[in-house]
Amino acid sequence: MTVIEARALSKAFTVSVKKGRFRRERRQTAAVDGVDLRIDRGETVGYIGPNGAGKSTTLKMMTGVLMPSGGEVTVCGLVPVKQRIRLALRIGVVFGQRSQLWWDLPLRESFALLRHIYRVPTADHAARLLRCRAMLELDEFLDTPVRQLSLGQRMRGELTAALLHGPEVLFLDEPTIGLDVVSKQAVRAFLTELGAAGDTTVMLTTHDLADIERLCRRLVIIDHGRVVHDGTLEALHARYNSRRRVVVDLDEPPPAPLTLTGATLDATELDGRRLTFGLTTGTAADVVVQVARSAAVRDISVLEPDIEDVIAKLYKNT
């Protein structure tokens, strides 16, 4: 069942550029330029792109806080801007750089307030809050005013606030930005379990590609307002020919240059004693066996394709 659907969605902003002492020129800048997207119920989608690519703008249009300049978008069958208040009951949103909590109130009171605002049945609210308290370790700061929380604590509070009403779609805009390793792990573990539950649709924008690797089965990459990739991470690796690599350390350099079946020699280091092979059709074991025929192998390691390299290539090419 399709939960989010965008057709030729676009947003242009007017920017004033100074053109002299009194003159200003107004220009249209396309932040989102004809995005087509269908996301089904229960999918976890990573929506990534370089700074200024249009990620947050897309999310704002999908949540109804920004009016599209063109195209159409529906979320849970509703038109976001027109039906924003009805939609708000069915979605949860976390903007990593903004807070939806009440600055002066303790987290516990913010959550109680949200229960009334979203009119959540008491038992549902209590059960969900209990689960969040356990998973996100909220108890130690539940009675602290939001203004006194650390970024990691606040973000865990934000995530809880976004989920207490059982949203059908969760929009996360850089939820791990600025968090330390422990907080990131807590947030990721929580989202992994949420994704595993199966029916909450999650749309995640982030610059932290570890979030994507850990959480998202599907990856949508946007640049200059346009979708430049929509598919799995594996499909992206295949598209950019990124391969697993085998690094072999030898006692002595091989007597003659090695030519292997199913792999290519990508790099030679340490005076020929460290060789890096990229796998084409063969396996890591094939490489080791073939190298061992020519030289004494001291150590081996296998490197998985690096998502950052692939994404960097993609950003440069678009």
Place this chain on the structure above:
Amino acid sequence: MGLFNATARTMPQQKLVGQITTFWVIAASGFRRYSTYRQATVAGTFTNTVFGFLRCYLFLAVAGGAVAGGYTPGQLVTYVWVAQGLLAVVLLWGTPELADRIRTGEVTADLLRPVHPVTSMLAADLGRAWHAVLTRCVPPVLAGLIFFHPYLPARWHTVPLFALSVLFAIVITFCCRFLVNAIAYWLLDVRGPLMLWTLGAGVLSGLLFPLRFLPDAVLLPLWLLTPMPSLFQAPLDVLVERDATPVQFGIVGLQACWLVVMLLLCRLVQRRAERHLVIQGG
């Protein structure tokens, strides 16, 4: 984790009951928010009381023991001290919180809640006002009672009518502040409009001096064409019983008209703003 399965189930309440409950709870949160700043409350109350003495002596000196602008000295004392008490309740000069939220993009959170932003902000403001009634209003009024000879209402309906008039004044002032702050949707920086409002509101609302001191040629258009006298002059005139009973009711009736107009204007401006909105800062 099954707890988080997408349900978005809401309480099986009637729509109106649910809306009233939500409004009430947001108002309570407004009260709670302001109750966290106790030292600021004490400092503000003290300042209002000190200024009450200054203003009261000034008005009594101007009146010189006679009737001025239709007010007896006792009515002027009541006018000044109750105005001092209402200063934080009606709140002409609050912090430009909404403008700041628009400028920083934090207003997004307000738009993402399933309550109309104007309704939500109004509820929170009523909670704030109720907190101010209990903390900021009582001490200056008591000071007036103890140290001066204020006029006390003689008609039975005056006090409830005054309470209603104050409620209307709070809502209309909220609307005025909302509209001034909402200029930030278009200009981002509202310091200019805010300065105009700060100056104009004090003078034209009847806070700094009773508007009845002004000539009728100025007073009548001000009463009929602007909401400004509804902010302070109206509740204070009702309380000091300056006019006959029908005029008292007429004043509150006029406030009610302005209340409806201003609330509609706020919703209209908010709707326009949302279509124009650019969320700042990514």
